[in-house]
Amino acid sequence: MDTAGKRDDAEKEGPRRAGKTLVEGAYETLRREILDGTFEPGTKLRTEELRTRYNISGSTMREALTRLLGEALVTTEGQRGFRVAPASIADFEDLTRVRVLVETEALRQAIAHGDEDWESQLVASFYRLSKVEERLAQDQKEAASDYEGRNRDFHNALIAACPSRWLHYIAGILFQQSERYRRLALAKRSIPRDLHAEHKAIFDAAIARDPDLASKYAAEHIERTLTALRIALEPTGVKERPRKERAKPKVSLGLED
């Protein structure tokens, strides 16, 4: 009966229409849970399990899963269900390279086309990001949950003035993909890193309308996360992952070799 009434954990975002569809709800929740590692890469996603978890029917759950398919967060094969998209260093290396290609291009275009409104939005999102970075530096744990969102907002603000719909579309997918890896890299604290300084460098160059410099800093920023993750996983060496589906060392977090 209360078919649509369990959305009381109303996402703080949701700018407009509260009348979200059940599919959308499950899709968003599951996406977040994949991104934040609740479901590790490679994990089997049984519809039965999920359908009870989100209190929706089988077909509806499937539709939500299929959406994630389009964002490459889950995979599916023939007659054997869905699972969380696998993750590996190799994939992250690839992802990083392509992200640099796409985001630097978008950034260049944004700098070329950006008007005053773009600048002010950028200033605002940089400020918000800085604030949470401060808190993060003081090791306030609750800051971490805010960080990812504001980081995304800042990166979006940077390229917001890029007129290319397709670049935005692609950049969005790639950015989201890297979220899983970013989380790992940051959690590990492998290399000392002044994220605020990195962001500020990009920000300053963008405001100064220097596309080459902004691109350079953006590329370095993106690539540094890859380095960080590489180092974080290095000491442990090439640890073989046990065959069993469950019960894998928490450290690996689903990363394949």
Add this chain to the structure above:
Amino acid sequence: MDTAGKRDDAEKEGPRRAGKTLVEGAYETLRREILDGTFEPGTKLRTEELRTRYNISGSTMREALTRLLGEALVTTEGQRGFRVAPASIADFEDLTRVRVLVETEALRQAIAHGDEDWESQLVASFYRLSKVEERLAQDQKEAASDYEGRNRDFHNALIAACPSRWLHYIAGILFQQSERYRRLALAKRSIPRDLHAEHKAIFDAAIARDPDLASKYAAEHIERTLTALRIALEPTGVKERPRKERAKPKVSLGLED
């Protein structure tokens, strides 16, 4: 009772596993029908209509539609169903630019990494493409249906040696997107065009392992289709599209301004 037994219209392709899922079947058929213009851009896609067209149930149809969503071939909004993704010259311009960015990069990497096997596959697909181009030049209508497939194969063969999964993924989506526009541009024959020569130029440069030259020709090739479509739509001028959902002049084929 014969729930799954009406797949006798087995697609002539289907290289492997005949045990295709109903969702996959509907998805593939609908995709083709969107790409070949059976369903024009912007058209409403009523599940009821489609579900009878493909003889499957509502939820199954929805799942197929949701897959197309992930390839940006259909759109959906809140509680008001699906429709074919809109198309416009502006979109094609954008698409073209991004395609150039992505495909030239992929091509460079392919040329850098390609081995002998890559070369031979490329030779083979170029040969097959040439054959159908010959037939096309003689105005053999049935050749047109083969053309698109072989053209795709050739373009894939060109970048096949590119090691980046993500570039392949993105290039695939963009190439597919442009298929709708390509069809229009070719049908119109706006500018005289020697497609074979264009392809040969890219091919020769790739085999000669000249990344700059190959990229240059590839970019020109991609951009030429945009020019062709621009000119094809020019004479008719900025024709306003009638508000009514159906009954639009066949010439526009769903293109928005």
Add this chain to the structure above:
DNA sequence: GTCAAAAGAAATATCGATATTTTAAGCGGC
């Protein structure tokens, strides 16, 4: 006659149950 509220029709979103496959378990034979 115009506009808007209200009733009706059409379409969408969702459910709960069933048919099909895939995976796991059990069971002789060699």
Add this chain to the structure above:
DNA sequence: GCCGCTTAAAATATCGATATTTCTTTTGAC
């Protein structure tokens, strides 16, 4: 004791029907 075959169990894919929403049309006041 290991392998392949037969059953049983689990999971997936699909259906047909229903509740909700949106879109149309009707109707009734002003």
